Amino acid sequence: MTSPLTALPPLVSSRTKLLILGSFPGVASLKAQQYYGHPQNHFWRILQAIWPSGHLDMRATSYQNRSEWLLSKQLGVWDVYAACEREGSLDSNIRNAVLNDFSLLKELCPGLQAIAHNGGESFRHAKHTMLLGLPVYKLPSTSPANASWSFxxxxxxxxxxxERNGLVQEPAAGGALDASSG
Structure with missing residues (x-):
């Protein structure tokens, strides 16, 4: 039996328009006390591709700088689980999970316009986030375990x-969306 693990606090601001909800931080993220702390996770690489920062590699900057950069773009990050028991980092190993209190989001993020679940485990709880009356999307997981989707x-x-939520000005060519609206 593993001891209970506690999630990271929400990384949000009053300006957050879009909230990315993961499931629960992996071992590397918990150890570093950083969202998406595993170097092979595509999260930060995807953000850098969406919001190019010139020659600056955001993945190589401090977590504090990445966090401020993310918040300045009106993006927030949190997880669906506040606590759980888990061996390793796989979502399939999560046991005795406790959900976060999503009702806090109205106070923490008064400008929140949408929620996007990062992967299937997070999206399993979309019925809870849909209660906020906002659009809810299912995004492909940025985890290195999600090898079925290319970068x-x-x-x-x-x-x-x-783009749909006004966080990117110029549309990219093509692209498919695996989303649900609530």
Missing amino acids: ERKLAAWREVF
């Missing part, structure tokens, strides 16, 4: 949700 395919789906 380019993940990027196209993520970019489309960002």
Whole structure:
């Protein structure tokens, strides 16, 4: 039996328009106390592709700088689970999970316009986030375990949700969206 793990606090601001909800931080993220802390996770790489920062590689900057950059783009990050038991980092190993209180989002993010679930495990709880009355999307997981989606395919789906919610000005060519509206 593993001891209970506690999630990271929400990374949001009053300006957050779109909230990305993961399932629960992996071992590397918990150890570093950073969202998407595993170097092979595509999260930060996708954001950099959506919002190019010139020659600056956001993945190589401090977590503080990446967090401020993300918030400045009106994006927020949180997880569906506040706590759970889990061996390793796979979502399939999550046991005795406790959901976060999504009603807090109205107070934390008064400008929130939409929620996007990062992967299937997170999206399993879309019925809870839909209660907020906002559009809810299912995005392909940025986890390295999601090898069935290429980086380019993940990027196209993520970019489309960002465009729909005004976080990207110029549309990209093509792209498919795996989304639901609530």
